[in-house]
Amino acid sequence: MQKTKSKKRVKDTEEREVVAEVRDLVRNFGDRIVLNGINLKVYRGETFVIMGGSGSGKSTLLRHMIGNLKPTSGRVLLFGKDITDFYGPDLDEVRKKIGMSFQSSALFDSMTVAENVSLAIREHTKLEDSVIDIMIKMKLELVGLRGFENLMPSELSGGMRKRVGLARAIAMDPQVVFYDEPTAGLDPIVAAVINKLIIDLSKKLSITSIVVTHDMKGIMTIADRIAMLYEGKVLEIGTPREIKNSRNEIVQQFIKGEHDGPIRFFQQKDDYLEHLIR
Amino acid sequence: MKNPIAAVGRTVLDLGQTIIDVLALFFNTIWWIVIGPFKAKAANRRHIFEQMVFTGVQSVIIVFFISLFTGIVIAMQSAYQLKQLGAIIYVAPMVSISMARELGPVFTALVVAGRVGSAITAELGTMKVSEQIEALETLALDPVRFLVVPRFLALLIMLPCLTIMSDMIGILGGLIVGVFNLQLDPYRYLTFSFDLMTWKDIWTGLVKSVTFGTIIAMIACYVGLGTRGGAEGVGKSTTLSVVLSFILIVLFDCFLTGLFYFSNM
Numbered sequence: 001m002q003k004t005k006s007k008k009r010v011k012d013t014e015e016r017e018v019v020a021e022v023r024d025l026v027r028n029f030g031d032r033i034v035l036n037g038i039n040l041k042v043y044r045g046e047t048f049v050i051m052g053g054s055g056s057g058k059s060t061l062l063r064h065m066i067g068n069l070k071p072t073s074g075r076v077l078l079f080g081k082d083i084t085d086f087y088g089p090d091l092d093e094v095r096k097k098i099g100m101s102f103q104s105s106a107l108f109d110s111m112t113v114a115e116n117v118s119l120a121i122r123e124h125t126k127l128e129d130s131v132i133d134i135m136i137k138m139k140l141e142l143v144g145l146r147g148f149e150n151l152m153p154s155e156l157s158g159g160m161r162k163r164v165g166l167a168r169a170i171a172m173d174p175q176v177v178f179y180d181e182p183t184a185g186l187d188p189i190v191a192a193v194i195n196k197l198i199i200d201l202s203k204k205l206s207i208t209s210i211v212v213t214h215d216m217k218g219i220m221t222i223a224d225r226i227a228m229l230y231e232g233k234v235l236e237i238g239t240p241r242e243i244k245n246s247r248n249e250i251v252q253q254f255i256k257g258e259h260d261g262p263i264r265f266f267q268q269k270d271d272y273l274e275h276l277i278r
Numbered sequence: 279m280k281n282p283i284a285a286v287g288r289t290v291l292d293l294g295q296t297i298i299d300v301l302a303l304f305f306n307t308i309w310w311i312v313i314g315p316f317k318a319k320a321a322n323r324r325h326i327f328e329q330m331v332f333t334g335v336q337s338v339i340i341v342f343f344i345s346l347f348t349g350i351v352i353a354m355q356s357a358y359q360l361k362q363l364g365a366i367i368y369v370a371p372m373v374s375i376s377m378a379r380e381l382g383p384v385f386t387a388l389v390v391a392g393r394v395g396s397a398i399t400a401e402l403g404t405m406k407v408s409e410q411i412e413a414l415e416t417l418a419l420d421p422v423r424f425l426v427v428p429r430f431l432a433l434l435i436m437l438p439c440l441t442i443m444s445d446m447i448g449i450l451g452g453l454i455v456g457v458f459n460l461q462l463d464p465y466r467y468l469t470f471s472f473d474l475m476t477w478k479d480i481w482t483g484l485v486k487s488v489t490f491g492t493i494i495a496m497i498a499c500y501v502g503l504g505t506r507g508g509a510e511g512v513g514k515s516t517t518l519s520v521v522l523s524f525i526l527i528v529l530f531d532c533f534l535t536g537l538f539y540f541s542n543m
Contacts, residue, residue: 063412066416068412068415068416088420089317089318091418092418092420093418095415095416095417095418096418098416099416100413100416102409102412102413103409104408104409106408106409106410106412106413107410107413108405108410108413108414109408109410119417119419120417120418120419123319123322123417123419124418168413168417172417
């Protein structure tokens with residue numbers, strides 16, 4: 001896995017086509033600033049990982065990148081188009097070129113596996129049923145679930161649901177696939193299977209992948225470039241090696257998973273006492 | 279809640295915003311029915327059909343029982359008073375006209391709001407909290423076209439049908455009392471039922487049921503799509519949807535009855 005990945009990595013990223021770009025993105029929820037001036041570019045064909053702790057704003061950033069959330073200020077570009085102010089049919093045209101795999105899989109539970117995978121194809125194309133059936137089989141084969149067409153989502157395990165979600169995300173042959181916590185809540189082996197799938201899909205289908213995760217092992221396996229998000233800001237962007245060798249203490253604490261360091265999860269004792277007395 | 283005036287002001291503003299949002303959803307739904315099919319894509323016919331079966335066919339039994347017993351009760355109640363005037367035969371139009379103008383549309387709407395409205399809110403609410411609505415949007419499928427339009431059309435078509443059925447079963451309930459208790463001739467009872475009834479009694483009832491269908495669909499979908507916060511949120515939304523629908527149905531019924539009564543339509 002490591003070999004193929006390192007070969008794919010291209011150093012002269014500046015010359016490559018930018019497929020997704022975020023400029024000075026700020027998003028407030030009430031008084032809380034969740035994203036505070038994010039800037040990043042994702043190039044065609046690469047696997048770009050956005051990592052950060054829980055509540056660092058990574059999923060929110062992802063939802064801005066697909067147009068589901070609108071920023072307080074700043075711009076979001078997909079395929080060179082500024083989609084910040086896109087709504088309805090304009091946004092849908094862009095969305096037909098992207099796929100999204102959700103943290104909770106978000107399969108439609110009133111539909112079978114095959115119906116889930118084929119929904120977008122049926123709605124957006126006029127293909128014959130026989131062609132669609134073949135497409136469903138091809139997509140399910142890619143995620144190793146051919147033969148499960150007629151099962152309902154409730155009959156599947158967590159890992160299988162994730163894979164069906166993936167098959168649905170790539171149903172329309174998207175140019176970019178967004179993954180929200182693809183391995184969260186899965187055992188290490190299934191997580192490794194999903195990570196391998198992400199690499200395979202981007203290789204076989206030349207897909208650009210944008211992955212939001214905090215699974216360190218997975219990040220180092222799949223990423224071409226990594227952005228570390230902390231308190232609504234991008235702390236550092238670089239290749240896995242650059243991130244590993246980063247001198248930033250926050251990045252180092254996150255990579256090593258240490259409980260003590262610049263990232264604090266507990267309030268100071270003084271605050272606690274003061275809070276009790278107040 | 280430190281400043282009561284500010285709290286009242288905020289509540290009024292929130293209410294105003296909610297009304298605007300529900301109206302926006304309504305016009306968006308109408309757009310997808312009238313203009314959408316030409317500019318983009320029409321709602322899936324199979325989905326509309328499935329919703330019609332759920333809303334209409336599967337509500338027949340409950341509407342049957344409610345209407346039958348309502349008819350029986352009005353017949354007994356009016357017979358009790360009309361007997362004293364020696365006008366017992368007027369039980370027949372009393373039942374038929376009050377069923378057609380008032381009780382048929384309102385009771386059917388309340389039953390359907392409880393059965394179908396709650397189910398719609400619970401389904402859309404669960405889809406919302408489990409990211410399924412977002413998944414639809416990401417697949418470039420508009421939730422209004424895909425989810426709201428079939429449910430709205432199903433209610434708009436099936437509620438008047440159920441109402442007509444309810445009117446007839448109510449009259450049948452009255453007939454049972456008329457024949458077995460008041461010893462009236464069934465043929466004379468039915469002729470008298472329909473003789474005093476005008477077309478206006480029927481169409482005003484149907485206008486009401488179309489209005490109630492719109493209210494149930496819009497409230498159920500709006501509340502469902504606005505659900506937040508997991509299982510508890512779905513429960514709260516479902517309750518809110520039914521309570522709001524009930525209040526609005528009775529409110530609009532009062533308004534429409536007044537309109538038909540005073541405008542002499």
